[in-house]
Every structure is written in C-alpha cells, then in structure tokens.
Amino acid sequence: MRTSGWWVFAGLVLLGFVSGPAQADVSWTGPGWYVESTETGFDSSLVSGPYADKGQCESARPADTDDYSYDCEYESTDPDAATPPRI
Numbered sequence: 690m691r692t693s694g695w696w697v698f699a700g701l702v703l704l705g706f707v708s709g710p711a712q713a714d715v716s717w718t719g720p721g722w723y724v725e726s727t728e729t730g731f732d733s734s735l736v737s738g739p740y741a742d743k744g745q746c747e748s749a750r751p752a753d754t755d756d757y758s759y760d761c762e763y764e765s766t767d768p769d770a771a772t773p774p775r776i
Contacts, residue, residue: 717767722746726757733760735768 721739
C-alpha cells in the first residue's frame with residue numbers, strides 16, 4: 690500500500706502545476722503592447738507580448754480569475770529596469 694500514497698502525492702503536485710497562473714512571465718523585448726497580470730496585492734508582471742496593436746494584445750489576454758487580473762498596456766521602456774535615483 691505504500692505505492693498508492695506516492696501516486697496521491699504525485700497527483701497533488703501535478704494539480705498544483707495545472708492550477709497555477711494561465712501563462713508564464715516573459716521579459717520585455719522592446720516597445721509594444723503587453724499582456725500584464727496583477728496578483729491581488731502584488732505588482733504586475735508581463736505575461737506575453739509585445740504585440741503590434743492593442744487589438745492583438747486584447748485577443749491574447751486571458752480571462753480574469755479570482756487571484757489574477759489581466760490587462761493590456763503599452764510599454765515603451767522595460768518596466769523592470771532599475772530607475773536611477775533622482776537628485
């Protein structure tokens with residue numbers, strides 16, 4: 690019966706991977722429209738893109754969930770780049 694416990698554990702791990710966010714984060718590769726996700730209480734992150742126009746971005750945008758909301762934003766510079774301190 691020890692083997693059946695292993696299968697239950699493996700199934701729970703797999704379920705965790707399947708129920709995660711709709712898409713993985715991507716890096717900024719240049720100006721354009723990006724799908725961005727926001728987890729409740731956290732900063733947004735890039736999910737996909739860049740797209741040439743907002744319509745293409747909107748068609749790639751996943752539906753919002755209880756934990757994540759998705760939006761299309763035009764990013765002219767890397768949103769994750771460190772900004773120099775103001776003097």
